[in-house]
Amino acid sequence: MTTTSVDLPLIVGRLADRRAGRTEANVQSDLHMLLAIAPFELDDDDIQDITLEAPAGQRRRIDVEMGHAVFEVKRDLRVGNVRADAVEQLAGYVRSRTETLLQRYVGVLTDGAEWHLYHLEGDDLRLVSSFEHAAGALDPEGLIVWLESVLTTAQRITPTPLEIQRRLGATSPGHKLDVVELTALYEANREHPEVILKRELWAKLLTTALGTAFTDRDALFVEHTLLVATAEIIAHAVVGIDPTDTTIGARSLLGGELFAVSEVGGVVESDFFDWVAEVPGGDRFVKTLARNLTRFEWGEVEHDVMKILYESVISKETRHSLGEYYTPDWLAAEVVKETVTDPLSQRVLDPACGSGTFLFHCVRAHLTAAEAAGVPGPEALENVTRHVVGVDVHPVAVTFARVTYLLAIGMDRLQAEDRPPLSIPVYLGDSVQWGQERTLLTSDGLTVPTDDGAQLFADELKFPDRLLEDASRFDRLVSELSKKATQRAAGTPVPSLAATFRRFAVHPNDQAMVAQTFATMCKLNDEGRNHIWGYYVRNLARPIWLAQPKNRVDVLVGNPPWLAYRFMPASLQSTFRTMSEDREVWAGASVATSQDLSGLFLVRTAELYLKEGGRFGYVMPLAVLSRRQYAGLRTGRYVAPGHRTTLAFDTPWDMHKVKPSFFPVPAAVVFGQRTASASVPLTQPAELWSGRLPVANASQEVAQQHLHRATQEAQASSEYASPYAARFAQGATVVPRVLHIVEQHSTPGRLGAGAGRVSVRSLRSNKEKEPWKSHPSQTGMVERQFVRPLLIGDSLLPYRLRDPLRVVVPWDGERLLCGADDHLDFYPGLATWWRQGEQAWKTHKPDAKLSLRDRFDYQRGLSQQFPASQHRVIYNKSGMYLAAARVSDPSAVVDQALYWAAAANADEARFLVAVLNSEEMTKRVRPLQARGQHNPRHFVKFVWQAPVPLYDPNDARHTELAMLAAEAETLVEGMEFPQVSFEALRRRVREAVAASSVGQRIEELVSEVLG
Secondary structure (H helix, E strand, C coil): CCCCCCCHHHHHHHHHCCCCCCCHHHHHHHHHHHHHHCCCCCCHHHHHCCEEEEECCCCCEEEEEECCEEEEECCCCCCCCHHHHHHHHHHHHHHHHHHHHCCCCEEEEECCCEEEEEEEECCEEEEEEEEECECCECCHHHHHHHHHHHHCCCCCECCCHHHHHHHHCCCCHHHHHHHHHHHHHHHHHCCCHHHHHHHHHHHHHHHHHHHHHCCCCHHHHHHHHHHHHHHHHHHHHHCCCCCCCCCCCHHHHHHCHHHHHCCEECCCCCCCCHHHHHCCCHHHHHHHHHHHHCCECHHHCCCCHHHHHHHHHCCHHHHHHCCCCCCCHHHHHHHHHHHCCCCCCCCEEECCCCCCHHHHHHHHHHHHHHHHCCCCHHHHHHHHHHHEEEEECCHHHHHHHHHHHHHHHCHHHHCCCCCCCEECCEEECCCCCCCCHHHHEECCEEEEECCCCCCCCCCEEEEEHHHHCCHHHHHHHHHHHHHHHHHCCCCCCCCCCHHHHHHCCCCHHHHHHHHHHHHHHHHHHHCCCCCHHHHHHHHHHHHHHHCCHHHCEEEEEECCCCCEHHHCCHHHHHHHHHHHHHCCCCCCHHHHHHCEHHHHHHHHHHHHHEEEEEEEEEEEEHHHHCCHHHHHHHCCEEEECCEEEEEEECCCEEEEEEECCCCCCCEEEEEEEEECCCCECCCCCCEEEEEECCCCCCCHHHHHHHCEEEECCCCCCCCCCCHHHHCCEECECCCCHHHCEEEECCCCCCCCCCCCEEEEEECCCCCCCCCCCCCCCCEEEEEHHHEEEEECHHHEECCEECCCEEEECCECCCCECCCCCHHHHHCHHHHHHHHHHHHHHHHHCCCCCCCHHHHHCHHHCCHHHCCCCCCEEEEECECCCCCEEEECCCCCEEECCEEEEECCCHHHHHHHHHHHHCHHHHHHHHHHCEECCCCEEECCCHHHHCCCCCCCCCCHHHHHHHHHHHHHHHHHHCCCCCCCCHHHHHHHHHHHHHHCHHHHHHHHHHHHHHC
């Protein structure tokens, strides 16, 4: 390492200063100095390799060259055509170096203030990444990190989460370069038979597993290919194989040949993503990727770094659509500590292992216990692979989890001379087994149907039950059969398996079945069906085998997929509902769309894989502790055809006060035990965790220093204490708003809209989403009685209403009209408006189960408001503070952001408004609320779990509250409001009422009334 006393910020500042007077030579000189003194971990030889004015042929010279990057320097890229001309010049340099040296070269164009990274695509340069200092603020560190990602000079990097994100994450120049080059390889070879096949199989598997949650995109296939190649190269480095070795080709790296030689199975194998090794240019890409990855010290890992890599590359939106929320290391470690109490004897399964966070800590717990007990190293490795198993439905996650498993074992153990043969027990499979167990597992073994419908291939592959007992032996046998089938010349006789039978000690009674399966494999290979079925069979077998009663595990841990019913594809919704109803965990009705896969996943995996007396610990949505959609789950009793499962729940953990939030919705951890018959429902007060961590994915040691644990207050009851619960209902679902909500506008010409009609057009909002955002506004002249006031969340302040919006409602006094109703034609203006909306609905929602009218009246949210009472009360559905007001206009429609009820008279309405607006009421309800990432989120009807009595005109406290509410209404009506948000206005009103004698007396009375 070379050191210097030169001021780095001074050099960066001088480079960024584009004031007149400097020359390109000045910029070139400062760039050379920057490259030489910046912390790029260069030795003296590296510094000598920073070349100025390097010859590039045809009497041209490269301004600066370093490693595999060429720099083109300009005084000011903002002037005229300077940048365009420089890009053309730079393209020639990059093309020349790439062709001459057969290495990936990149170009950097800079004037010291702007830095642009280019990649050669064909004969032209493509912009990959740029860096600029923020206005008025130099960022020397940011520039150095950007340049290092381009130059890849640093070595022996500790793979911390920060370093993974900075150097390998989606925003790093290195990652962007890899994506651009791999995308170009894919585009150039997309018609290659191998690429077509792998691409189709990948899409089929993910469509089968994820339904409409999976989007079949080329870009996602490329992303997955890059992630898996990255993980597999890291895997080689972990076991001591140098992936940059020039004698090792891309096919060996991505096909797992060297792992087979090293007798480490189940890590790298032929899969959907090794196509890159089969296409021209693929070998160079893989070796460049390997050179970048081997700069890290993968032996110094203390957490699940693969999770960090996955989350830094795959977008939040994609992960949300798949229900993927990866658990912080500290929480996984704490759950494992709580559930795995005897690591050397307990068999542990994570049935939704993701990138392997829980597996990492389970493996570490087992090996630490083995070392403390004096278990020899080879025996410990054999035991850990029998005791810690993972399954996941996502092929990228599975590859990552396998590498995480290796990282947990550690390089020293893997590279020890006495290491035994290993097979990493992480499998691609469907842990829920949506009906598969009835068709795959037979009395004599496993049958894999391979038709092109539900599965990926044709014919059947059968394996004897005896072979499934030893996972490592089965995996290695399937790998050998796959290798033999693919290496055999097409059309030649099926090879003998005599030696294979001897080596794997295949029972004589099983040999005929294995031989027939092998013959089928050879046939499939002859038909060009590829060897990927070996990968599929090996992975499919394990979840089926684990579900046999004699093979069930002692502990289930993990973070199940969180996927709400409303986000499931239709086919999955049907099966999910049926399986949930069978086990009596389906809540239905108004909470149907909020039901979540995580609840059924807990029940189903305990049913299939957990032995009696076995424990479980699952990270779940916090709502599981109290919300109605999980009421069936909380019983602990589940009976389904062929299955009877009882669970005894333990004290759960409530994690909502741990900051920063690590999931989009608050989390809990649910613990329990499978019992023979007696169940214990999930009703215990939770243990509350609280505190603020320096980072969400902190280590267990750091988390323990910042977090506190205490007994939580009682969870919400599912019973309503107030008789008002039955009266209140949610308002109408006014969507799509562009078809319903309107504003008045002047009509063209001088004639106007005519008597009894009003000229309207769609009221647009910047919150609109596609396809409605692009839908043109509707205009029309609608009969006045159908244009009603609409009260939305923004309309409501404590004790007062703001100006309402306007909405077109086809209610004729008797029923809601629609386009097929002859009565609609009695109102020509409404008919034109409504039928135009119906046509738009059919165009944009062709598969919608509901008509436009039925969507507007979803769960009778609209029609039950008619005819409206003279006195109504509304309150807000969501927020930190309750707000309520009276509605005295019977023509007004209430939106779904509000709850409403009719009152017998103005006094009862004011009594309710006083109670609902009180701080006392908000305090009573707050512990019952569902929570967002930071604050309480929903009131809905939890409000009525507070014991609000019916209004009694003979109770002096009730009548006084009604009188005080009238005074509060007068107080608020007299307030003047600035142009600020409705939340700010609500706060002003609360503060004004609270400061008044009226507000103080209301608090006293509400406290008495609620008891």
